[in-house]
Amino acid sequence: MGSTRSFPALGFDPAPGDIAAIAHLGEMLTSTAGKVGEAHGSLGGLKTGGGWEGVAAEGFHGQVGQLGDQIVDAHGVMIAASGLVSHWAGELSAMQSTADQLEAAAAQAKQALESAQSNPSLGLAGQQFSDQASAQAAQQQYQAATGQLTAAQSALDSVRQQGQELLSKHDQVAQQMASGLSQVLGGDVSASGSASGTLGLTTSGSATGPEFKDGKLSLGNAEGNLLLASGEAEGKLSAGGLDLEGKASGAIGAEGSAGAHIGPDGLVAEAEGRGGAFGEASGSAKYGDLSASGKVSGLVGAEGSASATLNQTGLHAQAEGFVGARAHAEGEANYGILSVGASGDVSAGADASGHANIGTDGVDVGGEVFVGTKESGEVHAEVGGIGVGVTGEAWQGAGADGGVTLGKDDQGNYHFGAHGGAAVEGGGKVGVELTVNPGKVAETVSQGAGAIADAVGGQPAHDIAAAAGNVAHAIADVL
Amino acid sequence: MTTAIPLPLTFKLPDGWQPVPPKQVGMAANTFVAVHPASANGFTANITVAEQDRSDDATLPQLADESVQRLESVTTNVTIQNRTEVGSPEAPGLTQILRLSADGLSLIQCQFFMSLVDEHNADRHVVVELTLTATNDQFPDLVGDFQTFVSSVRLDTGE
Numbered sequence: 286m287g288s289t290r291s292f293p294a295l296g297f298d299p300a301p302g303d304i305a306a307i308a309h310l311g312e313m314l315t316s317t318a319g320k321v322g323e324a325h326g327s328l329g330g331l332k333t334g335g336g337w338e339g340v341a342a343e344g345f346h347g348q349v350g351q352l353g354d355q356i357v358d359a360h361g362v363m364i365a366a367s368g369l370v371s372h373w374a375g376e377l378s379a380m381q382s383t384a385d386q387l388e389a390a391a392a393q394a395k396q397a398l399e400s401a402q403s404n405p406s407l408g409l410a411g412q413q414f415s416d417q418a419s420a421q422a423a424q425q426q427y428q429a430a431t432g433q434l435t436a437a438q439s440a441l442d443s444v445r446q447q448g449q450e451l452l453s454k455h456d457q458v459a460q461q462m463a464s465g466l467s468q469v470l471g472g473d474v475s476a477s478g479s480a481s482g483t484l485g486l487t488t489s490g491s492a493t494g495p496e497f498k499d500g501k502l503s504l505g506n507a508e509g510n511l512l513l514a515s516g517e518a519e520g521k522l523s524a525g526g527l528d529l530e531g532k533a534s535g536a537i538g539a540e541g542s543a544g545a546h547i548g549p550d551g552l553v554a555e556a557e558g559r560g561g562a563f564g565e566a567s568g569s570a571k572y573g574d575l576s577a578s579g580k581v582s583g584l585v586g587a588e589g590s591a592s593a594t595l596n597q598t599g600l601h602a603q604a605e606g607f608v609g610a611r612a613h614a615e616g617e618a619n620y621g622i623l624s625v626g627a628s629g630d631v632s633a634g635a636d637a638s639g640h641a642n643i644g645t646d647g648v649d650v651g652g653e654v655f656v657g658t659k660e661s662g663e664v665h666a667e668v669g670g671i672g673v674g675v676t677g678e679a680w681q682g683a684g685a686d687g688g689v690t691l692g693k694d695d696q697g698n699y700h701f702g703a704h705g706g707a708a709v710e711g712g713g714k715v716g717v718e719l720t721v722n723p724g725k726v727a728e729t730v731s732q733g734a735g736a737i738a739d740a741v742g743g744q745p746a747h748d749i750a751a752a753a754g755n756v757a758h759a760i761a762d763v764l
Numbered sequence: 765m766t767t768a769i770p771l772p773l774t775f776k777l778p779d780g781w782q783p784v785p786p787k788q789v790g791m792a793a794n795t796f797v798a799v800h801p802a803s804a805n806g807f808t809a810n811i812t813v814a815e816q817d818r819s820d821d822a823t824l825p826q827l828a829d830e831s832v833q834r835l836e837s838v839t840t841n842v843t844i845q846n847r848t849e850v851g852s853p854e855a856p857g858l859t860q861i862l863r864l865s866a867d868g869l870s871l872i873q874c875q876f877f878m879s880l881v882d883e884h885n886a887d888r889h890v891v892v893e894l895t896l897t898a899t900n901d902q903f904p905d906l907v908g909d910f911q912t913f914v915s916s917v918r919l920d921t922g923e
């Protein structure tokens with residue numbers, strides 16, 4: 286945002302600001318407030334949609350009710366912000382009108398000053414006269430010229446002083462406007478950034494408060510950056526209910542950022558993190574119950590992002606993660622109990638995505654995760670076991686709900702393979718046949734169980750664990 | 765018996781183990797996954813079952829080496845603690861205990877490979893992989909469960 290107005294006589298702009306841009310912001314806020322109001326109306330219809338009953342329906346309707354309350358709050362915030370911005374536009378317009386008048390007066394005074402400065406009588410000073418009468422006449426002319434010069438300079442100074450007073454008033458009103466916006470957002474704005482590190486690295490942490498930028502009212506941004514060598518960087522920002530945080534730590538390239546803004550696309554909170562090697566980066570954005578976070582960690586290329594949007598079409602949350610090798614990426618977006626997350630682990634390409642939408646079209650939640658050897662399209666038991674264990678705690682609840690009856694018969698046997706149940710959905714290759722001896726299978730598995738017992742018995746399991754622990758320490762020492 | 769591929773297997777899970785949908789944990793749909801929630805502490809011990817349809821003459825030690833190589837591509841410091849061959853020519857087996865590090869954790873993986881050779885075509889075989897993955901702390905208490913699990917595996921004859 287900037288002014289192209291010129292003030293050569295005053296020498297400065299006593300009322301800087303782009304009224305057109307500010308007026309546009311006010312119109313945008315008013316329009317968005319209207320759309321949010323429409324979204325609230327749509328949610329009202331959603332709440333009363335028929336057919337769905339039970340505990341889950343009650344929980345959902347309760348949550349939608351809370352969302353409706355939040356939307357009412359958001360509507361009020363935007364109306365109040367619009368009022369402040371419109372008021373500011375009006376004040377600025379009046380001050381710029383005054384500034385124009387002062388510039389005209391200053392130009393006139395400056396012209397008078399230049400005229401007075403060019404009065405030839407000022408050159409009489411120091412001259413010799415042959416008679417008393419001529420000397421007295423010259424003295425009078427010189428005094429008149431210096432009087433005009435002093436008066437002209439005083440007039441110009443007076444106008445410029447009025448300009449300074451106008452600028453002070455402008456700054457005061459602008460500060461009141463910023464303070465009012467902070468109050469609308471729910472409290473005081475505080476921002477901080479910090480960075481520390483070693484080995485000549487480049488680190489930075491920064492946070493910025495509300496500003497109008499690129500056609501959007503940015504509520505704030507926080508960033509943390511880290512390049513080359515070890516260290517950490519952090520940026521935080523709080524503005525009432527809005528909390529932003531960006532963090533980065535590790536080595537060789539990691540950055541995290543978070544931000545929130547109000548614009549034509551509604552109220553948006555977003556966060557993202559990227560890590561190069563041995564790094565961790567995270568970003569989080571929160572506004573009331575609306576939150577988004579992204580986090581990555583690991584080695585050699587990882588990134589995660591998440592965003593949550595509240596606009597006229599409802600609440601939309603999405604998260605994505607991608608890792609290159611030996612890394613973990615996750616993204617999560619939440620609104621109250623509505624949550625969507627995605628994560629990817631392990632190596633050789635892992636990506637994940639998820640989304641959740643609630644709006645006039647109903648509720649849509651989905652996600653997909655891919656982990657492992659994408660190239661071959663095949664997941665082996667041993668590699669899969671690593672990913673299952675690392676991500677296990679995240680899905681235990683869902684697994685308990687959906688998995689307890691997988692292919693299990695009345696005798697407690699699980700069935701796996703061509704004759705199995707849900708555990709082999711998709712199956713594949715059915716129709717290819719193999720002739721084997723079931724008795725030999727029983728013998729081999731019995732011997733295999735015995736071999737495991739011998740291996741563990743020959744070297745007690747606790748000793749194996751201790752040996753593995755020593756290896757871990759050795760790895761840690763190397764790293 | 766003549767059966768379709770993937771081979772139908774039946775087995776029992778010891779108490780405390782819980783099956784989960786494989787797709788939900790990033791595994792292929794034609795695998796079996798069970799976890800041990802009670803011992804989870806930053807890592808959830810798990811048993812995974814998968815099959816490979818092989819038409820080459822790869823031996824079980826070669827397949828075990830392949831497994832080590834796959835793990836080395838995604839984890840660090842993989843070392844073979846023990847390897848034992850068992851079974852018969854018709855159904856050779858191999859157990860392998862590995863130590864490795866992943867995601868900052870020290871893990872132990874106990875693998876059991878069983879190759880089921882087609883009686884009509886010796887070059888054709890299906891390899892069943894049964895794997896226990898656990899942390900150092902979890903392994904001593906769970907390896908007995910894995911032995912029980914392995915010994916319960918049978919061809920599902922539908923009887």
